Amino acid sequence: DSGVTQTPKHLITATGQRVTLRCSPRSGDLSVYWYQQSLDQGLQFLIQYYNGEERAKGNILERFSAQQFPDLHSELNLSSLELGDSALYFCASSVGQDRLYEQYFGPGTRLTVT
Amino acid sequence: AQSVTQLGSHVSVSEGALVLLRCNYSSSVPPYLFWYVQYPNQGLQLLLKYTTGATLVKGINGFEAEFKKSETSFHLTKPSAHMSDAAEYFCAVSDLWNNDMRFGAGTRLTVKP
Numbered sequence: 001d002s003g004v005t006q007t008p009k010h011l012i013t014a015t016g017q018r019v020t021l022r023c024s025p026r027s028g029d030l031s032v033y034w035y036q037q038s039l040d041q042g043l044q045f046l047i048q049y050y051n052g053e054e055r056a057k058g059n060i061l062e063r064f065s066a067q068q069f070p071d072l073h074s075e076l077n078l079s080s081l082e083l084g085d086s087a088l089y090f091c092a093s094s095v096g097q098d099r100l101y102e103q104y105f106g107p108g109t110r111l112t113v114t
Numbered sequence: 115a116q117s118v119t120q121l122g123s124h125v126s127v128s129e130g131a132l133v134l135l136r137c138n139y140s141s142s143v144p145p146y147l148f149w150y151v152q153y154p155n156q157g158l159q160l161l162l163k164y165t166t167g168a169t170l171v172k173g174i175n176g177f178e179a180e181f182k183k184s185e186t187s188f189h190l191t192k193p194s195a196h197m198s199d200a201a202e203y204f205c206a207v208s209d210l211w212n213n214d215m216r217f218g219a220g221t222r223l224t225v226k227p
Contacts, residue, residue: 002157043158043204043217056213090157099146099208099215100165105157 003027004093004106012112018079021109025072025093031055032074033094033103034066038087049074050097081113116141116207120218128226133177133192135221137205140186147188148206149179152220158204164188175199200225 003026013019025032034046036059045058049068060066063081068074078085088110092103121136139145146165150158162173169181179190188205205218 002159004157042219045215045217048213058214092157098210098213099148102160102163103158105159107155107157 002104002106004091004104006089006091006106006109008109009107010110010112012114013081014114015081015083017081017113018077019081019111021076021078021089021091021111023074023076023091023093023106025074025091026104029093029095029104030072031094031097031101031103032068032072033092034060034074034076035090035092036087037090037108038084040084041087046076048097055097078111083113086111086113116145116209116212116214116216118205118207118216118218120203120205120221122221123219124222124224126224126226127195129197130194133190133195133199133223135190135203135205135223137179137188137190137218138186139188139205139207141207141209143209143211146208146210147179147181148208148215149173149177149188149190150204150206151175152202152204154201161190161203195223195225197225197227199223 005024030051046060048056066076088108092105094101094103117140148163149161164181172178208215
């Protein structure tokens with residue numbers, strides 16, 4: 001158990017819909033990272049927040065957005081969903097803001113878009 | 115832009131044999147290099163990382179990797195495979211200035227009894 005929690009575990013929704021994925025980091029960690037893992041595109045870094053502020057952006061689509069709240073939990077919002085958005089979405093947390101610090105991954109949310 | 119190439123999407127070894135998983139990277143600045151392991155239905159776990167300093171890096175579970183700048187490689191090795199090593203392994207690259215991270219396509223390791 002990494003100490004990172006993600007909800008829900010599974011999500012099934014239809015094209016065009018909007019969903020919110022939630023992540024609670026390990027106690028004491030200030031950084032939250034979001035990743036997408038799909039068969040087509042492999043593992044991709046989406047976005048990082050550090051202590052409430054956006055720190056780095058990867059291959060995140062404009063239809064996707066994220067935020068980190070004062071209690072440090074984070075939400076990833078996916079809108080206008082397409083079939084290709086079906087994937088496993090991971091959250092990871094670390095104590096610092098750069099890649100020197102080890103990231104601890106949550107179990108993931110499996111999103112299925114039908 | 116940074117990139118990672120993992121040679122071999124599937125590697126199969128016998129228990130007790132050497133494990134060698136290959137990773138080549140491309141980066142215009144000094145890289146940070148990582149190896150992660152993913153067991154079925156789980157998130158990623160860091161095996162080891164290279165940032166600066168000693169080029170031979172030791173990680174968890176008996177794995178090690180050597181950063182070779184001249185070959186732009188960061189291959190992962192373990193002298194003796196164990197059944198519990200069966201998993202998917204990902205190589206990744208980042209750097210000090212750019213907090214993006216690029217992953218390889220992954221290598222699935224199978225360990226035969």
